[in-house]
Amino acid sequence: MPPGRRFSDFLHEIQQIEKSAARGEAILQAFTRHTPxxxxxxxxxxxxxxxxxxxxxxxxxxxxxxxxxPNDVTPSNGLIxxxxxxxRECHGAxxxxxxxQHSEEDFExxxxxxxxxxxxxxxxxxxxxxxxxxxxxxxxxxxLESLYDIGLSxxxxxxxxxxxxxxxxxxxxxxxxxRAALFLREGTRFKVYRSFxxxxxxxxxxxxxxxxxxxxxxxxxxxxxxxxxxxxxAFVALPIKGNNESIGVLxxxxxxxxxxxxxxFDTNDLRLLSSFASQVGIALENSRLHREALEKQAMxxxxxxxxxxxxxxxxxxxPVVEGIELAVLARPARQVGGDYHVFFERDGVLTxxxxxxxxxxxxxxxxxxxxxxxxxxxxxEGRELAEIATELNKHIHRWSAENKxxxxxxxxxxxxxxxxxxxxxxxxxxxxISDFGIDELRSHGLPVGILSSSTYKTQTRSFPSGATVxxxxxxxxxxxxxxxxxFENARLEQILEQYRxxxxxxxxxxxxxxxxxxxxxxxxxxxxxxxxxRTAR
Amino acid sequence: xxEELRVAVDRxxxxxxxxxxxxxxxxxxxxxxxxxxxxxxxxxxxLLLNLRETKIVNSIGISxxxxxxxxxxxxxxxxxxxxxxxxxxxxxxIMGLANYATIYENEEAAIQDLAL
Numbered sequence: 001m002p003p004g005r006r007f008s009d010f011l012h013e014i015q016q017i018e019k020s021a022a023r024g025e026a027i028l029q030a031f032t033r034h035t036p037x038x039x040x041x042x043x044x045x046x047x048x049x050x051x052x053x054x055x056x057x058x059x060x061x062x063x064x065x066x067x068x069x070p071n072d073v074t075p076s077n078g079l080i081x082x083x084x085x086x087x088r089e090c091h092g093a094x095x096x097x098x099x100x101q102h103s104e105e106d107f108e109x110x111x112x113x114x115x116x117x118x119x120x121x122x123x124x125x126x127x128x129x130x131x132x133x134x135x136x137x138x139x140x141x142x143x144l145e146s147l148y149d150i151g152l153s154x155x156x157x158x159x160x161x162x163x164x165x166x167x168x169x170x171x172x173x174x175x176x177x178x179r180a181a182l183f184l185r186e187g188t189r190f191k192v193y194r195s196f197x198x199x200x201x202x203x204x205x206x207x208x209x210x211x212x213x214x215x216x217x218x219x220x221x222x223x224x225x226x227x228x229x230x231x232x233x234a235f236v237a238l239p240i241k242g243n244n245e246s247i248g249v250l251x252x253x254x255x256x257x258x259x260x261x262x263x264x265f266d267t268n269d270l271r272l273l274s275s276f277a278s279q280v281g282i283a284l285e286n287s288r289l290h291r292e293a294l295e296k297q298a299m300x301x302x303x304x305x306x307x308x309x310x311x312x313x314x315x316x317x318x319p320v321v322e323g324i325e326l327a328v329l330a331r332p333a334r335q336v337g338g339d340y341h342v343f344f345e346r347d348g349v350l351t352x353x354x355x356x357x358x359x360x361x362x363x364x365x366x367x368x369x370x371x372x373x374x375x376x377x378x379x380x381e382g383r384e385l386a387e388i389a390t391e392l393n394k395h396i397h398r399w400s401a402e403n404k405x406x407x408x409x410x411x412x413x414x415x416x417x418x419x420x421x422x423x424x425x426x427x428x429x430x431x432x433i434s435d436f437g438i439d440e441l442r443s444h445g446l447p448v449g450i451l452s453s454s455t456y457k458t459q460t461r462s463f464p465s466g467a468t469v470x471x472x473x474x475x476x477x478x479x480x481x482x483x484x485x486x487f488e489n490a491r492l493e494q495i496l497e498q499y500r501x502x503x504x505x506x507x508x509x510x511x512x513x514x515x516x517x518x519x520x521x522x523x524x525x526x527x528x529x530x531x532x533x534r535t536a537r
Numbered sequence: 538x539x540e541e542l543r544v545a546v547d548r549x550x551x552x553x554x555x556x557x558x559x560x561x562x563x564x565x566x567x568x569x570x571x572x573x574x575x576x577x578x579x580x581x582x583x584l585l586l587n588l589r590e591t592k593i594v595n596s597i598g599i600s601x602x603x604x605x606x607x608x609x610x611x612x613x614x615x616x617x618x619x620x621x622x623x624x625x626x627x628x629x630x631i632m633g634l635a636n637y638a639t640i641y642e643n644e645e646a647a648i649q650d651l652a653l
Contacts, residue, residue, distance in 0.1 A: 135603075135632070139596050142631045149627070169593045169624070176595045178562060196560075256563045256597050 007109060010034035014117050024053025027084075027094060027117065032056060035113075036106055037080070037096035043069070044084075044092040053092070061095065069093035073111045082110045085118040092121075143272060146174055151279045158290040164194040167280050171252050172196055174276065175236070175269045178254035178262070179229050183209075184284075190249050197253075198230050204249055212237045213246040218270040218277070229253040236265040238273050241281045248284060250277060299361075306365035307332060310340075313372045319343045321350045323415050327504035329512055329530035331475075338364035338406075339473045339527035340371060344379050348415065351379070354471040354531050355408035356427065358447075367404055371396070385410045389423045389448060389456035396449030405449035409441065409471055413463060415535050420463035423456045428474055431493070433500045434467035438493065441469075466537035468504065470496060472511075475528035479515050482522045487515055504532035541565075542591075544572050549653040552583030554644070558590035566601030573605045573616075582614030585647050589620035599632050606637045615639070619647040 013030040017023060024042045032038055041055035043065050050065040069083040069090055075098050082094040094114070150170050157163045164182050171180045179197030183190035183204045190204040205227045212219055218238035226232055228251050235253035239246040250273070257263045310332060318326045330341065338357025343350065353375065357367045374395050378388045389410060396406060407427040413420055420432065426447030429440040445456045463469070472492070479487040491514065499510050508530050515528065542565030547554040553576050559565060573584060586602075594602075609616045619641040621629065629635050641647035 135600060138632045142596075142628060145627065145631055149624070165592075172560070173593050173595045173628075176562070176597055178560075256595065258563070258597055258600070260563055260567075 006034055010109070010113060011116060014113055014120060017117065017120060023121075028054045028056065031082070031094050031096065031110075031113070035096070035109060036102060037099075040094060040096035042092065042094050045090065050092055059097070065093065073107050073114065080107075080110065082114040083118070084114050084121060086115070086122050089118075089122065091118055091125075143174060146170060147272070147275055147279070150276060157283065158287050160284075160287045160291065161194075163283055163287055167250065167283075168194055168196050170276065171250060171273070174272050175252050175265060176256045177252035177265075178256060179232065180250070180252040181228065183249040183251070185245070185247050193248075200226070200228055200230050204228065204251075208237065209249060212249055213239050215239075216241075218273045220265050220270060222264060233262060234264040236269060236273060238270075238277050240277050240284060242285050242288075247281065247288075250280065302362050306362045309365045309369055310338075313369060314341065315343060319345045319350065321345050322348065323536040324350055324413060325504050325534045325536070327508040327530075327532045329508050329528065331512075331524065331528040333475070333524045333526050333528075338368050339475060339529040340368045341471075341529055341531050342372070342375060350413045350415075350533065351385075351410065352413075352469075352471060352531050352533060353408060353410045354427070354430075354473060354529055355406050355448075356473045356475075356527075356529075357406050358404055363401070363404070367396070367400055367406070370399065371406060384458060385412055385421055385423045386456045386458040389425050389445070390454070393425070393448045393450075393454045393456070394452060397452045400449055405447040407443075407447045411441070411469060411471060411533075413469065413533060413535065415465070418462065418464050418535075419460050420467075420469060421458050421460050423458055425454075425456060426450075428472060428477060429489075430472070431470040431496055432461060432463065432467060433470070433496055434462075434464050436464075438496055438500075463535065465535050468500070468507070468532060468534040470507070471529075471531040473527060473529040475524075475526035476511065476515060476530060478526065479519045479528065480522055480525065481519050487518050491518070504534050507532055542568050544568050546572055546576070548576075548581075552585065552651065552653050553581050554585045554587055554648075554653065556587045556589070561588075561591055561594040561598035561602070563595075563597045563601070566598040570601050570605050574608070577609060577612055577614070582609070582612065583651050583653065584609065584614070584616045585641075585644070585651060585653060586616065586618045587620050587644055587647075588618060588622075588625060589644075591625065592622055594625055594628060596632075599628065599634065602634060603632075603637075606634065610637060615651075617641060617647055617651060619644050 010030060017026045017030065024044060027042045028040065031040065039056045039059050041059055041061040042053045043050040044053040050069065052061055052063050055061045070081050071083060074081045078098050080096045080098045082096065083090055084092045153166060157166060167182055168180050171177065181195040181199045182193050184193040189206065190209050192199055192202055208227060216239060218236055220236050222234045229235055232253040235251055237249055237251040240248035240250055254262050255265050314330055318328060338359060340355040340357065342353050355371060357364045357371065374392055378391055407425060409422060409424045409427040409430050411420060411422045411430065422441050424441055424443040425445045426443050429442045432439040432441060444459065446454050477487055477489050477492055492511065495510050495514055499507050511530060542557060542559035542561060545556040555569060555572055557569060576584060606616050617639040620643060621640060626640065629640060
């Protein structure tokens with residue numbers, strides 16, 4: 001092969017070394033193939049030393065060069081040192097066996113090859129540095145974009161489960177962690193809500209939780225790391241702050257390094273997580289408020305439904321009974337209570353019932369509904385008042401929840417006999433107003449539904465023509481003013497005395513006006529019911 | 538949630554599809570690389586990575602994917618991705634993978650375009 005061709009092939013092969021993975025072997029092959037030297041070794045820089053990278057078989061070479069390579073091709077002690085360098089840096093050297101048969105032209109070839117190889121390696125290193133720099137730049141951009149996206153995406157996610165997944169995924173990918181866990185406050189402790197990878201126990205260690213919450217910023221742990229993630233050597237934990245307190249703790253573990261190992265989290269990770277946690281806190285608070293708003297909506301729908309149930313079962317009109325005037329007031333509180341009233345008329349005898357079911361909202365409304373059905377069945381069977389009350393007691397006690405009971409007063413006006421029969425089961429005393437004064441129909445039994453063995457007896461009083469009976473619920477006498485003072489029976493009795501000769505309608509209106517005037521500015525806390533009947537003279 | 542990556546290979550007449558499930562991190566990335574290099578050594582020159590069941594990728598996983606792409610380009614082949622989550626799609630765009638590998642919205646479009 002002509003020398004010129006051999007030299008150009010040598011240089012071409014050196015240029016191709018840039019793409020070779022086994023660089024030392026490739027360099028050695030190029031030098032032994034295209035020069036008269038058949039044996040040797042290649043040393044490449046590793047940090048501050050020059051380490052053996054490749055050698056020909058049977059060639060004895062030290063692992064590390066004991067001195068830096070010379071600046072130029074140099075024969076020494078049976079070896080020829082070919083530095084692989086540029087004017088500014090040395091990448092290594094090729095050592096070749098010097099058999100003494102070399103020419104000056106061979107030396108020049110080695111010099112050019114060494115310089116070219118130095119330039120190739122420099123280019124390769126610079127290209128690698130540029131690639132890494134480009135990657136790092138893009139990676140920082142990705143971090144920033146991720147933080148921005150996190151803000152948008154988690155702010156738009158109100159579902160707590162989706163939000164927790166998003167938080168974990170972002171935490172892991174941003175920090176190169178292998179494991180992560182999101183703990184949310186449950187009382188005084190922090191419970192695992194979501195985890196990626198193994199987590200120890202259901203709750204965060206209390207001591208650790210206190211330390212993280214107290215610190216208020218991300219903390220990197222190497223001691224005691226195993227307490228959250230089994231087998232973990234290092235982890236980071238940071239509090240998630242809500243409006244008033246720490247609402248959660250985010251922890252990540254096993255930060256990967258490029259060489260396949262696991263390392264501690266660095267300051268950049270802590271800074272990133274710190275920015276991240278503030279957005280997570282806002283998102284979790286938004287999610288909580290959204291959940292509460294939904295619950296409130298559901299409660300309002302329930303209240304509305306309960307109110308509808310109660311409205312539908314109360315009498316829509318008053319019965320017409322000869323010789324008896326009637327007036328009714330039924331004002332439900334906003335939070336539905338359990339006031340109930342009903343009338344029955346049979347053979348000129350008027351029966352009136354006012355009841356107050358314990359509790360509020362839907363449970364109370366359902367009990368009122370059950371009470372309504374039972375009363376109608378019993379009355380239609382022709383039962384008398386005491387039987388009705390006794391049977392209702394058994395029914396309510398058996399089928400209702402333990403804390404459910406009903407106070408009720410059942411009154412029957414017999415105009416012909418000029419008597420009033422009644423059963424008062426734990427209800428407020430009703431009033432009878434006649435020419436003889438104001439009399440009370442006091443309770444003479446437990447509220448219905450408390451004791452299964454309760455029985456009731458009907459009591460009878462005189463009810464002369466022109467007398468008035470007033471039934472009411474405690475929503476009237478316990479109506480509160482803005483200071484929490486109750487209306488009380490004394491005020492009611494004063495009105496009854498003052499308007500004793502007025503019609504039931506007038507009496508009702510005066511009582512309602514007095515209650516309204518007393519409670520002005522205060523919310524109505526309970527249902528208010530008034531049932532008033534007067535017989536003609 | 539499971540953090541280990543699993544890779545399934547579907548050899549096709551004109552290439553192969555790699556299905557990943559799990560976290561593309563260092564371990565996961567190396568698993569993909571091993572499968573991809575085996576296929577390259579077997580003269581497969583078109584690879585489609587279906588990431589439908591991958592929700593997370595970290596920076597080390599990305600750098601390994603870049604290495605795989607570079608190796609395939611050196612061999613004159615091509616690599617494509619499909620079924621990426623919006624987060625991973627944006628990540629690939631920012632990190633430059635989209636400059637060297639085509640990203641398809643779904644597998645059908647990828648198979649048709651790559652003639653797999």
